[in-house]
Amino acid sequence: GAGVSQSPSNKVTEKGKDVELRCDPISGHTALYWYRQSLGQGLEFLIYFQGNSAPDKSGLPSDRFSAERTGGSVSTLTIQRTQQEDSAVYLCASSLTGRTAKNIQYFGAGTRLSVL
Amino acid sequence: GENVEQHPSTLSVQEGDSAVIKCTYSDSASNYFPWYKQELGKRPQLIIDIRSNVGEKKDQRIAVTLNKTAKHFSLHITETQPEDSAVYFCAARGMDTGRRALTFGSGTRLQVQP
Numbered sequence: 001g002a003g004v005s006q007s008p009s010n011k012v013t014e015k016g017k018d019v020e021l022r023c024d025p026i027s028g029h030t031a032l033y034w035y036r037q038s039l040g041q042g043l044e045f046l047i048y049f050q051g052n053s054a055p056d057k058s059g060l061p062s063d064r065f066s067a068e069r070t071g072g073s074v075s076t077l078t079i080q081r082t083q084q085e086d087s088a089v090y091l092c093a094s095s096l097t098g099r100t101a102k103n104i105q106y107f108g109a110g111t112r113l114s115v116l
Numbered sequence: 117g118e119n120v121e122q123h124p125s126t127l128s129v130q131e132g133d134s135a136v137i138k139c140t141y142s143d144s145a146s147n148y149f150p151w152y153k154q155e156l157g158k159r160p161q162l163i164i165d166i167r168s169n170v171g172e173k174k175d176q177r178i179a180v181t182l183n184k185t186a187k188h189f190s191l192h193i194t195e196t197q198p199e200d201s202a203v204y205f206c207a208a209r210g211m212d213t214g215r216r217a218l219t220f221g222s223g224t225r226l227q228v229q230p
Binding site for chain 1: 122148150152158159160161162165205207217218219220221222223
C-alpha cells in the first residue's frame with residue numbers, strides 16, 4: 001500500500017505567520033510520530049500519538065507548537081507565530097503499534113519549512 | 117531521558133573498504149536499536165535493527181553489533197559501494213512509560229569514493 005504521505009513538500013512563510021503541516025500515515029498504523037530535522041542535524045522528537053491515548057508531547061519545543069490527530073489517522077502539526085529558528089524539515093513517521101518492544105517506523109518524505 | 121551519541125560525523129572510504137559507525141546510549145532500559153539511511157533529499161529508511169537480547173545481526177554487507185554492558189552499538193558496512201553514500205542515523209528506544217519514540221544520534225555522512 002501507500003507509504004506515509006506528507007504535505008506540503010515545501011512551505012515558505014513569513015515570520016509571525018501560522019503554518020499547518022499534514023501527515024497521512026500508513027493505513028492501519030496506530031502509532032504516529034513527528035520529528036524535526038534541522039540542516040545537517042539529527043532527528044529531534046516532537047510528539048507521539050498512539051491510538052486513542054493521550055499524546056506524548058514531551059518533545060514540543062514551545063507552546064507555539066501543537067498537533068492533533070483526528071480519527072486516529074491523519075495528523076496536523078501547527079506552528080503558530082513562526083520564527084526563523086523553526087526552519088527545518090518536519091518528518092512524520094508511523095508504525096503498526098507503539099506498544100511493543102520493537103516497532104518499525106516508516107518515514108514520510110517530510111515538509112521543508114522555510115521561515116523568512 | 118535517553119541520549120544517543122554518534123561518531124564520526126563524517127566518514128570517507130574508498131570503494132571496497134569497510135566502514136564502521138559507532139553509537140553510545142545512556143538509558144540502560146533501551147532495548148531496540150535501529151539504523152536508518154538517508155540519501156540526499158530523501159526520507160530516512162530503516163536498513164537494519166537489533167534488539168537487546170541479541171549481540172550481533174547481519175544482513176548481506178551490513179552488520180550491527182551491540183554491547184549492552186558498555187551501552188554501545190555499531191554499524192559495519194563491508195565492501196562499500198558508491199550507492200552506500202548517504203547519512204546514517206543510529207537510534208535507541210527505551211521502554212519508559214509514555215516514551216515510545218526513537219532517540220536519534222546526530223548522523224554520520226558516509227562518502228564512498230569510487
